[in-house]
Amino acid sequence: MAEADKPTETAASPRVKWNVENLKSSYVNFINANSTREEVVLNFGMNTTWDRTTPEMEIELAHRIVLSPFAAKRLAELMNKLVAEYEGRYGELK
Numbered sequence: 001m002a003e004a005d006k007p008t009e010t011a012a013s014p015r016v017k018w019n020v021e022n023l024k025s026s027y028v029n030f031i032n033a034n035s036t037r038e039e040v041v042l043n044f045g046m047n048t049t050w051d052r053t054t055p056e057m058e059i060e061l062a063h064r065i066v067l068s069p070f071a072a073k074r075l076a077e078l079m080n081k082l083v084a085e086y087e088g089r090y091g092e093l094k
Contacts, residue, residue, distance in 0.1 A: 030059050040072035041065070 028044040035041065045061035067075065087093060 026062055028062060032059075035069070035072070038068075040067045040069060042067070 026044070028046060030045045030047045032043045033040065042065045043061050044063040044065070045059045047057055048060050049057040083093065
């Protein structure tokens with residue numbers, strides 16, 4: 001292995017190799033979250049109610065992600081950073 005090809009790894013940031021062989025993409029326009037002491041649950045889906053005059057929405061749930069509170073905090077920090085970068089490029093979201 002050439003010197004440049006050797007993986008670099010530190011205690012703070014190990015090298016990550018992304019395996020995307022089974023990766024699937026989904027579009028969602030709805031998210032709901034709840035938590036217990038042990039976990040945070042995120043439900044993702046589609047709001048299929050396009051007629052906004054109806055009193056009831058229909059949400060087709062597609063994915064449920066269960067996280068530890070520690071992973072949820074890291075996700076929140078990552079999302080805050082991502083939104084700040086987005087707003088820096090395209091303007092404030094309202």
